[in-house]
Amino acid sequence: MLETGNISIHTENIFPIIKKWLYSDHEIFLRELISNAVDAIQKLKMVSHAGEFSGDLGEPAIQITLDKEQKTLSISDNGIGMTAEEVKKYITQVAFSSAEEFVQKYKSNQDQQIIGHFGLGFYSSFMVSSRVEVDTLSYREGAEAVHWSCDGSTAFQLESSPRTTRGTTVTLTLQEEELEYLEVPRIRQLVKTYCDFMPVPIQLDGEQVNRQKAPWKDAPSNLTSEDYLEFYRYLYPFQEDPLLWVHLNTDYPFIVNGILYFPKLRPEVDVTKSQIKLFCNQVFVSDHCEEVVPKFLLPMRGVIDSTDIPLNVSRSFLQNDRTVRRIADYIAKKVGDRLKELYRDDREAFIRSWQDLGTFVKFGALNDEKFKKQVEDLIIFRTTANLTTSSAEMPAVEVQSEGGDAWETVTPAASSSGGPFYTNLKEYLERNKAHHENRVFYCTEEVNQSSYVQLHKNQGIEVLFMDAFIDTHFVSFLEREYTDVKFSRVDADLDDTLIEKDKTGEIVDPKTNKTRSEQIQELFQKALNKPKLTIRTEALKSDNPQGTPPAMVLLPETLRRLQEMTALMRQEQLAQFPDEHTLLVNTAHPLIQNLTSLSQGGIIQGSGESPSGELANLICQHVYDLALMAQKGFDAEGMQTFVERSNQVLTRLTERAAG
Ligand SMILES: Nc1ncnc2c1ncn2[C@@H]1O[C@H](COP(=O)(O)OP(=O)(O)OP(=O)(O)O)[C@@H](O)[C@H]1O
Numbered sequence: 001m002l003e004t005g006n007i008s009i010h011t012e013n014i015f016p017i018i019k020k021w022l023y024s025d026h027e028i029f030l031r032e033l034i035s036n037a038v039d040a041i042q043k044l045k046m047v048s049h050a051g052e053f054s055g056d057l058g059e060p061a062i063q064i065t066l067d068k069e070q071k072t073l074s075i076s077d078n079g080i081g082m083t084a085e086e087v088k089k090y091i092t093q094v095a096f097s098s099a100e101e102f103v104q105k106y107k108s109n110q111d112q113q114i115i116g117h118f119g120l121g122f123y124s125s126f127m128v129s130s131r132v133e134v135d136t137l138s139y140r141e142g143a144e145a146v147h148w149s150c151d152g153s154t155a156f157q158l159e160s161s162p163r164t165t166r167g168t169t170v171t172l173t174l175q176e177e178e179l180e181y182l183e184v185p186r187i188r189q190l191v192k193t194y195c196d197f198m199p200v201p202i203q204l205d206g207e208q209v210n211r212q213k214a215p216w217k218d219a220p221s222n223l224t225s226e227d228y229l230e231f232y233r234y235l236y237p238f239q240e241d242p243l244l245w246v247h248l249n250t251d252y253p254f255i256v257n258g259i260l261y262f263p264k265l266r267p268e269v270d271v272t273k274s275q276i277k278l279f280c281n282q283v284f285v286s287d288h289c290e291e292v293v294p295k296f297l298l299p300m301r302g303v304i305d306s307t308d309i310p311l312n313v314s315r316s317f318l319q320n321d322r323t324v325r326r327i328a329d330y331i332a333k334k335v336g337d338r339l340k341e342l343y344r345d346d347r348e349a350f351i352r353s354w355q356d357l358g359t360f361v362k363f364g365a366l367n368d369e370k371f372k373k374q375v376e377d378l379i380i381f382r383t384t385a386n387l388t389t390s391s392a393e394m395p396a397v398e399v400q401s402e403g404g405d406a407w408e409t410v411t412p413a414a415s416s417s418g419g420p421f422y423t424n425l426k427e428y429l430e431r432n433k434a435h436h437e438n439r440v441f442y443c444t445e446e447v448n449q450s451s452y453v454q455l456h457k458n459q460g461i462e463v464l465f466m467d468a469f470i471d472t473h474f475v476s477f478l479e480r481e482y483t484d485v486k487f488s489r490v491d492a493d494l495d496d497t498l499i500e501k502d503k504t505g506e507i508v509d510p511k512t513n514k515t516r517s518e519q520i521q522e523l524f525q526k527a528l529n530k531p532k533l534t535i536r537t538e539a540l541k542s543d544n545p546q547g548t549p550p551a552m553v554l555l556p557e558t559l560r561r562l563q564e565m566t567a568l569m570r571q572e573q574l575a576q577f578p579d580e581h582t583l584l585v586n587t588a589h590p591l592i593q594n595l596t597s598l599s600q601g602g603i604i605q606g607s608g609e610s611p612s613g614e615l616a617n618l619i620c621q622h623v624y625d626l627a628l629m630a631q632k633g634f635d636a637e638g639m640q641t642f643v644e645r646s647n648q649v650l651t652r653l654t655e656r657a658a659g
Pocket residue numbers: 032036037040077079080081082090091095096097098099115116117118119120121122123168
């Protein structure tokens with residue numbers, strides 16, 4: 001037997017479910033009713049534009065009235081109103097929205113946006129009310145005012161109303177447990193949260209509560225820098241001004257409007273939490289748009305408004321939604337474009353913002369292949385090279401792209417003379433091709449590595465500062481990108497160009513056939529007695545040997561990286577300085593040269609050591625300590641030994657001088 005039919009739903013059963021579960025938050029009933037009122041006003045404008053209404057539109061307004069005695073909250077608008085037929089059709093049929101029909105009919109007028117879609121919003125009022133009444137008069141000529149009321153059951157009453165003004169008033173008699181919605185501050189807060197940027201004034205207690213203007217809906221050409229800044233300060237009061245902003249403005253293949261700002265990054269900012277506000281047709285939806293914005297742009301702030309982001313769906317659904325993913329890509333692309341424009345047109349402003357921007361950009365390049373391609377040439381590093389004639393001297397330019405999206409920089413122009421200078425990696429490699437091809441020398445801590453940097457600089461080797469916290473990862477990333485290039489930290493090893501090769505091989509002692517280097521090496525080995533320490537002797541190149549350090553500590557690049565990685569994996573700070581390192585003794589330095597003669601001079605005593613030999617030992621230890629100190633500083637014990645020995649050495653030297 002074959003039977004076909006329709007599944008039937010009994011409204012008495014489904015209605016309580018809708019009331020209870022439609023929205024998890026009761027407070028959003030207000031957003032829904034105000035959205036309906038805004039829609040009603042927009043619709044009247046559309047009808048009037050279409051020439052179907054010639055009466056007086058009046059000043060559009062929405063009025064919220066609270067009556068504590070009656071326990072009622074009512075929302076009035078002077079919009080399009082409804083006829084009895086329309087009330088029956090739209091209000092009494094759940095999930096029957098007029099919006100679709102209406103937009104279809106009047107779609108030629110794109111300016112006015114209708115918020116409603118599903119035909120459910122009105123029913124959210126039953127979440128907080130024991131009775132809902134609608135009093136309405138349609139704009140249509142000869143329309144009669146009607147009064148509809150319902151106590152939350154499926155039965156309603158519809159009768160004529162004495163109302164004489166066009167528009168609609170929805171009156172809610174609040175349930176006993178929902179009386180918080182009779183308090184002016186509570187309602188004001190809700191209007192501010194959800195309806196602040198709705199395009200119609202919303203009055204409460206005789207004053208307008210909402211800001212009304214939504215700058216992101218404006219054409220960028222209508223907005224000044226001050227407008228953008230003012231809006232930022234409004235959204236994020238008591239914060240420093242942003243570095244720059246991007247105005248999103250597209251309606252194909254999806255609709256996205258918004259203004260995103262690059263804030264100044266403060267260490268206390270949690271970069272995993274978004275502070276971007278999500279809107280749908282100027283109605284606030286959520287403070288969390290983690291799914292809509294690419295991860296690396298989460299620290300950005302501002303507003304995204306899109307009707308193409310599905311609402312009321314789970315986060316995982318949102319994450320996997322194709323349109324949402326494309327919107328995220330679009331945002332990343334827009335941000336990349338803006339950065340490129342700034343780099344090209346106002347290098348100075350770009351450099352000024354780099355300290356904050358750099359983290360975003362590098363993090364983005366690490367995480368997103370497409371974004372990396374866009375920004376790879378904009379990633380800049382401070383350099384020791386003097387680039388006075390570079391494009392850093394270009395004048396500041398204000399950029400306006402074809403799409404009309406706006407873009408500004410905020411910081412005032414600074415002088416470009418004298419540096420600091422910045423370069424990207426390509427320029428660096430190109431500039432140093434002849435001198436050290438495919439080698440990048442970098443410094444991660446300016447203070448601790450200053451003597452190394454100086455040494456490189458003196459020999460005309462350009463050093464890049466990779467000292468941002470993200471740079472440890474970024475160096476490895478660059479190595480994967482530039483497979484031919486070798487990256488070495490300034491203290492890792494000394495490049496051949498820094499060493500005077502010829503001088504180290506001179507034989508100074510014909511009896512033992514030892515070179516000076518070998519003598520010095522032995523001297524240090526004996527004095528320091530550290531089996532894990534490698535002692536290497538080289539003559540550092542310099543016009544003024546006194547200006548170079550007598551000794552330096554070197555940490556092999558691979559060993560250091562391994563240690564950094566282990567520390568990272570254990571989530572520890574790199575606390576200990578590794579025992580395996582190299583002490584490079586500079587045989588060109590006069591102090592080191594004097595040491596050999598000092599160690600050999602004087603009368604040998606019972607201990608097998610002459611006083612000057614002892615002094616030479618102490619000085620070796622001292623030279624080593626000084627080299628360590630330049631690299632890492634001391635712990636308490638090291639400091640104590642150092643001070644004690646300093647006093648001892650000075651005493652002996654004064655004895656010698658006096659004697
Ligand atoms: N203040 C009002 N003035 C005129 N018509 C209204 C008003 N409030 C509701 N309506 C009519 O009732 C219909 C249903 O409203 P409801 O809020 O349930 O759904 P919606 O606004 O269309 O969609 P959504 O569920 O997205 O809010 C609306 O489409 C509109 O035609």
